[in-house]
Amino acid sequence: MNVMNASPRRKELTRLAAQLFVQEGFDRTTVRMLAQEMGIKSGSLFHHFKDKQEILAAVIEEGTHNALAIAKRSLDESPPSPEARLRAMARAHLETLFTDRNAHVVALFEWRRLDDSAKAHLSHLRDAYEALWVQVIEEALAAGLIHGDRFLISRFVLGALNWTVRWYDPAGPRTPDELADELIAMIMPAR
Amino acid sequence: MNVMNASPRRKELTRLAAQLFVQEGFDRTTVRMLAQEMGIKSGSLFHHFKDKQEILAAVIEEGTHNALAIAKRSLDESPPSPEARLRAMARAHLETLFTDRNAHVVALFEWRRLDDSAKAHLSHLRDAYEALWVQVIEEALAAGLIHGDRFLISRFVLGALNWTVRWYDPAGPRTPDELADELIAMIMPAR
DNA sequence: TGTTTACACTAGCGCTTGCTTGGTTACTAT
DNA sequence: ATAGTAACCAAGCAAGCGCTAGTGTAAACA
Incomplete structure (x- = not known):
């Protein structure tokens, strides 16, 4: 079995697996x-992955890792105002959600299928991502842009954003950025 | 096989199935x-349901039917002001989501497992429910309570509400009604 | 040149799956 | 008493499942 996690072949297999897991x-x-789907026989699969579980973990790790990277980059490039940072996070969330769609749908809806050790490992990544949200929302609260409980708001907002994978079509008339802006507008009293 | 859909035994079996499907x-x-779980042998199951699919359809139908009934009743009993009606819908949504939790979690996350004919039948029920939301949101828009695109708002709100099944604990310090009120407050600019 | 490594193959084991079959029991209506 | 029906059971079939064992081959390395 290949233990090197970043083997290019393995990465391509992970991408294909994500697609099938979504379908x-x-x-x-x-x-x-x-x-x-990968053009090999079923036995050969276990040269690249220890078992089926590991394929799932690889898919989710890849997606979450990208989400964290994109969010951090977006925040770094954003103007420092709380409103701009809030908008940047929402835009980054939808950007990663729809460029890496398969991996994220798997992460959102197949999380329970991970075994305990994989869950423990990956939940750190996920918590780091959520912490970015809570922080940005805290800044917005402090600036008086929004009102309410910070955990409640972050969960409502993340819920609304994550749910878009169920209905939003990126090929439609609205871009992901516009979608993000509309959500921000919805929760910001001041104009 | 039992064709009478409302057999009391079948209803009890449906309830138990919902619980297992969630777990x-x-x-x-x-x-x-x-x-x-039902205290019978596996073969006997097929006396009550044609196949495994039909059990899933029964679970989802039961849940969606209840949601529609509760929402309609709440709207009937609500004061006629747009704000009260909006609040009533949000409260009704969380009420049904957590009294009938199992059935709704199944409806939200196992919908894809339904075969095409079951989907066609049940999507009518679901559309009727969503139509109630769009209507209430239209009234709120007309009254100037909120701003934006009605479909977008209803989907964001439903997303935020549905996502609560992932993190909200009804045994915690906050009641479902308080939760609903916080969401409404979040999207309403005016105080 | 000989050895290792990466990647693929064939073949199939042991087990679980949804579902069927044929028959039994208990109750109810005639 | 008789017939009908709802509810169940024991037994098991055919198909599909994840995964393993053992082998072949070509490129990379010593």
Whole structure:
């Protein structure tokens, strides 16, 4: 088995797996389906991954890692005003949600299928991402842009954003950035 | 097989199935697990339901039906002001989400497992429910309580509300009604 | 040149899955 | 008493599942 996590072949396989997991769901995706999609036989799969679980973990890790990187970069490049930073986070969230869509849908809806050790490892990444949100929202609260409980707000906002994968079509008339701006406008009393 | 949809035995079985589907997910719940939970043998299950799919459809139909009934009743009993009606819808949504929690979690996260004919049948119920939301939001827009695109707002709000099943604990310090009120406050500029 | 490594293959094991079959029991209506 | 029906059970089938064992091959390395 290949232990090097960043093998380019493995990365490509992870991408294909994410697509199948979204189409069929993790449980319904068989190792034979995965192998066929990758152009190999099912036995060969286990040269790259220890077991099926590990494929799932690789998909989710990849997606969450990217989300964290994009959010940090966006915040760094954003003007320092609380409103700009709030907008930057919302835009970054939708950007990563729809460029890396497959991985994120898997992360959102197949999280429970991870075994305990994978969950423990990955929840650190996820918590780091949520912490960015709470921080930006705290700044917005302090500036009087919004009102309410910071955890409640971050969860409502994340819920609204994550739910977009269920209905939003990036090929439609509205860009992800516009979508993010509309949400920010919705929760900001002041104009 | 029992064709009478409202057989009391079948209703009880549906309730138990909902619980297992939430715990394990639809795919991971085997007919043997379902049967054991119900105190019968796996073969006997197919006296009550044509196949495993039909159990899922029964769970989702029951939940969606209740949600629609509760929302309609809440609107009837609400004062006629747009703000009161908006608040009533949000409260009704969380009320049904957490009294009928199992059925709704299944409806939200196992919808894709339904076959096409079941989807077609049940999406009518769901559309009727969403239409109530769009209507109430239209009234709030007309009254100047909120601003923006009505479909966008209803989807953001429903997303935020539905996502609560992932983090909210009804046994915690906040009641569902308070939660609903906080969300309404978040999207209403005027105080 | 000989050895290792990466990657793929064939073949199939042991197990679980949804579902069917044929029959039994208890109750109810005639 | 008789017939009908709802609810259940024991047994098991055919298909599919994740995964393993053992082998082949070509490139990279010593």
